[in-house]
Amino acid sequence: MKHTITRISTNIAMTLIIVYSCSKKNADPVPVEDNEDLSLYLHSKDTTGFVWYKNDDTILGIATLPGHDLPKVRTRYNAEAASKLDANGKVIVGSVFATNSLIVKELFDTLNNFKEYAVMCKAPNSPNADAYGWVWGIYSPAGDVESSVKGQGASCTGCHQNTAGSIDLTLMNAGHP
Numbered sequence: 001m002k003h004t005i006t007r008i009s010t011n012i013a014m015t016l017i018i019v020y021s022c023s024k025k026n027a028d029p030v031p032v033e034d035n036e037d038l039s040l041y042l043h044s045k046d047t048t049g050f051v052w053y054k055n056d057d058t059i060l061g062i063a064t065l066p067g068h069d070l071p072k073v074r075t076r077y078n079a080e081a082a083s084k085l086d087a088n089g090k091v092i093v094g095s096v097f098a099t100n101s102l103i104v105k106e107l108f109d110t111l112n113n114f115k116e117y118a119v120m121c122k123a124p125n126s127p128n129a130d131a132y133g134w135v136w137g138i139y140s141p142a143g144d145v146e147s148s149v150k151g152q153g154a155s156c157t158g159c160h161q162n163t164a165g166s167i168d169l170t171l172m173n174a175g176h177p
């Protein structure tokens with residue numbers, strides 16, 4: 001009986017998560033509809049099940065395209081997002097990422113100190129999503145919100161949509177061919 005109740009509450013929790021989110025398949029510690037920044041940060045921080053761009057976790061020099069302020073990057077994809085990577089870990093041209101795809105770019109300073117997470121998450125049902133269903137955020141390693149989902153990607157999509165070689169607004173292939 002206790003087990004059943006646990007299962008039921010887990011299912012309710014999962015349903016809530018799926019409504020908005022880029023979640024893993026277990027219960028979320030926070031009600032995401034109350035704080036999507038916190039939810040996105042927590043999901044970005046937990047690296048379980050992610051796949052690295054080009055299957056490689058090496059910290060790279062940032063793309064020479066106009067871009068983010070820090071000099072070094074590496075990017076990973078949760079299972080949903082990774083389904084759009086080819087065998088070499090590059091994004092398949094023409095891909096449209098599925099709901100719950102989460103792409104996390106880790107940014108570093110010149111000395112490879114980790115400085116921030118830049119995140120994009122396919123969640124078309126979120127009130128914070130842009131016209132393409134992406135939710136955008138930037139967080140410090142400790143979870144401080146540097147760019148909130150509430151901006152609906154207004155400060156992100158200019159580059160991400162208009163740069164040549166963009167695939168469903170993603171730029172890793174364009175910046176790191």
Ligand code: HEC
Pocket residue numbers: 061062063064065066067068073075103104105118119120136137138147153155156157158159160169170171172173175176
């Ligand atoms: C001035 C242009 C520019 C702006 C503005 C910009 N980005 Fe980016 N972004 C890039 C480029 C170029 C890359 C390719 C990887 C790199 O930086 O080396 C990238 C990569 C990324 C990635 C890795 C996934 C991918 O393939 O695109 C994420 C996640 C990301 N940016 C999030 C954001 C968020 C969140 C914002 C807004 C708060 C933002 N970006 C604003 C240029 C930009």
